[in-house]
Amino acid sequence: xxxxxxxxxxxxxxxxxxxxxxxxxxxxxxxxxxxxxxxxxxxxxxxxxxxxxxxxxxxxxxxxxxxxxxxxxxxxxxxxxxxxxxxxxxxxxxxxxxxxxxxxxxxxxxxxxxxxxxxxxxxxxxxxxxxxxxxxxxxxxxxxxxxxxxxxxxxxxxxxxxxxxxxxxxxxxxxxxxxxxxxxxxxxxxxxxxxxxxxxxxxxxxxxxxxxxxxxxxxxxxxxxxxxxxxxxxxxxxxxxxxxxxxxxxxxxxxxxxxxxxxxxxxxxxxxxxxxxxxxxxxxxxxxxxxxxxxxxxxxxxxxxxxxxxxxxxxxxxxxxxxxxxxxxxxxxxxxxxxxxxxxxxxxxxxxxxxxxxxxxxxxxxxxxxxxxxxxxxxxxxxxxxxxxxxxxxxxxxxxxxxxxxxxxxxxxxxxxxxxxxxxxxxxxxxxxxxxxxxxxxx
Amino acid sequence: xxxxxxxxxxxxxxxxxxxxxxxxxxxxxxxxxxxxxxxxxxxxxxxxxxxxxxxxxxxxxxxxxxxxxxxxxxxxxxxxxxxxxxxxxxxxxxxxxxxxxxxxxxxxxxxxxxxxxxxxxxxxxxxxxxxxxxxxxxxxxxxxxxxxxxxxxxxxxxxxxxxxxxxxxxxxxxxxxxxxxxxxxxxxxxxxxxxxxxxxxxxxxxxxxxxxxxxxxxxxxxxxxxxxxxxxxxxxxxxxxxxxxxxxxxxxxxxxxxxxxxxxxxxxxxxxxxxxxxxxxxxxxxxxxxxxxxxxxxxxxxxxxxxxxxxxxxxxxxxxxxxxxxxxxxxxxxxxxxxxxxxxxxxxxxxxxxxxxxxxxxxxxxxxxxxxxxxxxxxxxxxxxxxxxxxxxxxxxxxxxxxxxxxxxxxxxxxxxxxxxxxxxxxxxxxxxxxxxxxxxxxxxxxxxxxxxxxxxxxxxxxxxxxxxxxxxxxxxxxxxxxxxxxxxxxxxxxxxxxxxxxxxxxxxxxxx
Numbered sequence: 043x044x045x046x047x048x049x050x051x052x053x054x055x056x057x058x059x060x061x062x063x064x065x066x067x068x069x070x071x072x073x074x075x076x077x078x079x080x081x082x083x084x085x086x087x088x089x090x091x092x093x094x095x096x097x098x099x100x101x102x103x104x105x106x107x108x109x110x111x112x113x114x115x116x117x118x119x120x121x122x123x124x125x126x127x128x129x130x131x132x133x134x135x136x137x138x139x140x141x142x143x144x145x146x147x148x149x150x151x152x153x154x155x156x157x158x159x160x161x162x163x164x165x166x167x168x169x170x171x172x173x174x175x176x177x178x179x180x181x182x183x184x185x186x187x188x189x190x191x192x193x194x195x196x197x198x199x200x201x202x203x204x205x206x207x208x209x210x211x212x213x214x215x216x217x218x219x220x221x222x223x224x225x226x227x228x229x230x231x232x233x234x235x236x237x238x239x240x241x242x243x244x245x246x247x248x249x250x251x252x253x254x255x256x257x258x259x260x261x262x263x264x265x266x267x268x269x270x271x272x273x274x275x276x277x278x279x280x281x282x283x284x285x286x287x288x289x290x291x292x293x294x295x296x297x298x299x300x301x302x303x304x305x306x307x308x309x310x311x312x313x314x315x316x317x318x319x320x321x322x323x324x325x326x327x328x329x330x331x332x333x334x335x336x337x338x339x340x341x342x343x344x345x346x347x348x349x350x351x352x353x354x355x356x357x358x359x360x361x362x363x364x365x366x367x368x369x370x371x372x373x374x375x376x377x378x379x380x381x382x383x384x385x386x387x388x389x390x391x392x393x394x395x396x397x398x399x400x401x402x403x404x405x406x407x408x409x410x411x412x413x414x415x416x417x418x419x420x421x422x423x424x425x426x427x428x429x430x431x432x433x434x435x436x437x438x439x440x441x442x443x444x445x446x447x448x449x450x451x452x453x454x455x456x457x458x459x460x461x462x463x464x465x466x467x468x469x470x471x472x473x474x475x476x477x478x479x480x481x482x483x484x485x
Numbered sequence: 486x487x488x489x490x491x492x493x494x495x496x497x498x499x500x501x502x503x504x505x506x507x508x509x510x511x512x513x514x515x516x517x518x519x520x521x522x523x524x525x526x527x528x529x530x531x532x533x534x535x536x537x538x539x540x541x542x543x544x545x546x547x548x549x550x551x552x553x554x555x556x557x558x559x560x561x562x563x564x565x566x567x568x569x570x571x572x573x574x575x576x577x578x579x580x581x582x583x584x585x586x587x588x589x590x591x592x593x594x595x596x597x598x599x600x601x602x603x604x605x606x607x608x609x610x611x612x613x614x615x616x617x618x619x620x621x622x623x624x625x626x627x628x629x630x631x632x633x634x635x636x637x638x639x640x641x642x643x644x645x646x647x648x649x650x651x652x653x654x655x656x657x658x659x660x661x662x663x664x665x666x667x668x669x670x671x672x673x674x675x676x677x678x679x680x681x682x683x684x685x686x687x688x689x690x691x692x693x694x695x696x697x698x699x700x701x702x703x704x705x706x707x708x709x710x711x712x713x714x715x716x717x718x719x720x721x722x723x724x725x726x727x728x729x730x731x732x733x734x735x736x737x738x739x740x741x742x743x744x745x746x747x748x749x750x751x752x753x754x755x756x757x758x759x760x761x762x763x764x765x766x767x768x769x770x771x772x773x774x775x776x777x778x779x780x781x782x783x784x785x786x787x788x789x790x791x792x793x794x795x796x797x798x799x800x801x802x803x804x805x806x807x808x809x810x811x812x813x814x815x816x817x818x819x820x821x822x823x824x825x826x827x828x829x830x831x832x833x834x835x836x837x838x839x840x841x842x843x844x845x846x847x848x849x850x851x852x853x854x855x856x857x858x859x860x861x862x863x864x865x866x867x868x869x870x871x872x873x874x875x876x877x878x879x880x881x882x883x884x885x886x887x888x889x890x891x892x893x894x895x896x897x898x899x900x901x902x903x904x905x906x907x908x909x910x911x912x913x914x915x916x917x918x919x920x921x922x923x924x925x926x927x928x929x930x931x932x933x934x935x936x937x938x939x940x941x942x943x944x945x946x947x948x949x950x951x952x953x954x955x956x957x958x959x960x961x962x963x964x965x966x967x968x969x970x971x972x973x974x975x976x977x978x979x980x981x982x983x984x985x986x987x988x989x990x991x992x993x994x995x996x997x998x
Contacts, residue, residue: 061686086584122577122650123576126576225914227792265760351549353710411909412920425940445991446939446991447993482991482992
């Protein structure tokens with residue numbers, strides 16, 4: 043069908059066309075207090091069409107894939123391109139010489155054969171164990187099990203035709219611990235490509251329970267500047283700010299604080315960040331990016347020095363730089379945009395325990411709230427929770443405080459990077475220590 | 486001049502929503518999708534085949550495993566957007582979504598299935614799958630669907646979907662020109678117009694049969710300024726359940742000036758302080774605060790599951806005496822307004838807090854039934870791909886009596902929040918955090934230095950008790966898209982000028998005391 047759409051668009055007179063087709067099957071199950079609460083099943087499909095005519099861009103999407111509607115849809119997309127202004131850099135990506143596509147093993151054929159009762163059992167069990175973890179755990183938010191099969195097709199008029207079939211499967215639980223009027227939530231989950239890679243139900247349940255209980259009694263501290271340790275699972279939200287600031291279009295428009303920093307140091311020497319979507323079976327892996335380019339490993343920051351920005355093909359052409367392979371589609375409803383695919387901050391060689399032991403008074407952050415980095419200025423400000431460190435030990439839980447500083451300074455003040463990298467998603471980081479940050483709390 | 490700016494919620498950048506539209510509740514089905522200037526794909530819309538008999542059949546199939554309630558939700562949505570940046574029309578785009586979602590309930594259980602393939606066989610299969618959640622004898626054999634008249638709260642004369650993109654482009658050019666002319670230091674300007682035109686049919690086993698045509702539109706101008714390596718941003722927009730007649734060149738000009746003003750005002754901003762301070766929230770532009778910090782904790786699903794901080798507080802004092810809070814889906818033209826919710830219930834004005842006392846929660850059908858109460862018209866869903874859950878519409882702090890000038894004068898050293906930015910909250914603990922795109926120091930009752938990089942942090946229950954002054958100048962404006970349980974939904978909010986006696990500010994500067 044994608045082939046047909048591209049051919050029809052060419053026949054109607056466009057210069058270049060790309061069709062992006064998605065076909066998904068999803069299953070989602072929620073359990074609360076031992077009973078199945080919701081079961082949701084769906085199949086969705088849709089197509090996004092990008093056309094260029096005289097260097098003018100048009101884009102449309104539809105989930106109405108009947109023959110007569112498709113013809114109309116293609117015509118309309120062409121009409122839309124007539125409204126846009128021509129830009130010399132508009133057009134499909136230049137594919138050049140690509141690396142060979144390797145098998146990433148992202149498809150588990152057994153996913154569609156998991157029996158319903160097995161899914162229900164897993165969701166029930168993870169909830170039951172999490173609730174039993176501690177007497178103070180009083181309620182369940184819900185536990186869940188979900189799986190998905192999807193097929194993505196990109197066809198364009200430069201002869202590219204690529205298909206990816208992938209699966210995803212996961213389960214998790216969220217519980218509430220209470221003591222007096224204090225309530226705290228804790229959740230954990232496991233998400234994989236293959237069913238048999240899923241983590242142990244008991245481990246996931248206990249982690250959720252532990253996360254709820256350990257926060258009980260959390261309180262703000264007084265406003266102070268101290269060393270701060272970002273836990274590996276909380277660190278992601280900090281790195282997102284940096285990755286957004288690397289967006290090629292913002293660099294071109296000079297609207298990011300990192301605009302003038304290519305090939306210059308932006309972080310402490312022990313910071314290296316790569317984007318690697320080529321790890322077999324990993325949840326953040328994909329064989330080709332949002333524009334259909336074969337993915338590869340890219341180094342963004344090496345020993346603190348900024349190596350590249352993140353461009354889509356149009357922005358790269360506009361800026362006159364070499365295109366990289368980091369674009370993403372957010373479904374068929376939008377064109378590809380520049381984004382890292384599976385960012386990894388490299389592990390250091392100090393244990394997290396050692397890092398904490400080396401701090402007389404400090405803040406071990408395990409939760410962050412809010413957007414954090416303001417891209418134009420690099421200002422960093424978030425809500426934070428975690429634990430206070432006194433004389434190298436965890437002293438008490440903390441919540442209701444803020445962290446304030448500037449991303450550029452924080453990056454330079456990274457003193458230690460831990461060896462605890464755990465690859466769970468599409469942005470992966472070890473824990474790390476920043477020499478000093480403002481913690482805003484009580485007066 | 487009316488200020489058009491309103492905080493953009495976090496998800497707003499991902500999903501830009503639109504709504505508005507008059508309703509023809511009594512028209513034959515095929516006419517539901519007719520249009521003043523009908524685009525061809527709406528005339529040939531396959532939904533026209535979904536007549537009452539078919540809906541009836543699907544409901545009956547949904548109930549065949551013993552379900553207590555079955556519902557069919559039909560949606561056809563057209564989204565248009567056009568954007569300008571770097572002095573060029575970047576692109577115009579258009580999208581069509583259509584599909585059917587079928588829900589079956591039994592006790593606390595929900596079965597949900599949806600399909601974008603509208604062939605009768607596929608829909609029957611969808612109904613059957615949704616019904617599998619239930620087990621037991623058939624409780625209902627058939628249903629008689631009755632059309633319901635509903636009121637209209639949308640201000641739509643001309644559907645934005647009927648306007649050709651070339652016309653919308655004129656607004657963008659005007660906004661671009663005025664914003665660039667505002668100050669030489671403005672280095673980037675973006676202007677966008679977008680509209681969502683959604684047609685829905687809701688039919689259920691209780692005989693409800695409702696149709697609605699929702700339109701949401703928005704014109705937005707954003708600016709960046711640069712001077713000696715210092716950067717700032719500004720933005721302003723007008724939007725709501727509004728037809729195209731609400732937009733013209735003058736509106737574009739006003740928005741552009743406002744976006745320019747904010748970027749220039751924030752260019753010399755200094756690091757904000759960290760610590761506890763009194764704050765004054767400007768009227769109209771800080772309602773997100775109440776949506777996030779309070780509203781989410783008063784949604785009926787959390788109340789039923791006892792997972793929100795207010796679940797057992799109905800009838801109790803949860804706020805200072807001068808605090809009254811409403812959620813009101815009937816504000817004409819507001820972004821969160823709805824004629825009916827996504828379960829076919831008419832929108833209504835719900836008082837959540839009256840003079841400091843918690844008076845109720847926001848309910849959808851399911852949570853209301855399980856709590857032995859009635860739906861408040863807040864059962865909402867993002868699309869046919871989602872089942873409804875309790876959601877806010879337009880949430881606002883009601884007017885008080887304190888003079889806005891006195892409110893400002895009462896603060897010796899504090900923060901003035903001219904507009905509040907994106908935020909989020911944990912409904913369980915009530916803890917929230919908000920960004921502040923435009924904030925200033927208050928010194929001796931006067932607004933002074935602009936501040937950058939500050940966040941408001943605290944928890945809803947504490948803040949409610951700490952509201953010490955409320956002005957009479959309520960404004961409901963703007964809004965964004967609220968995200969909950971993976972579903973984005975257009976909402977709006979509002980507030981009069983008010984004072985919170987103390988709240989934690991997160992900034993980079995530590996005050997030496």
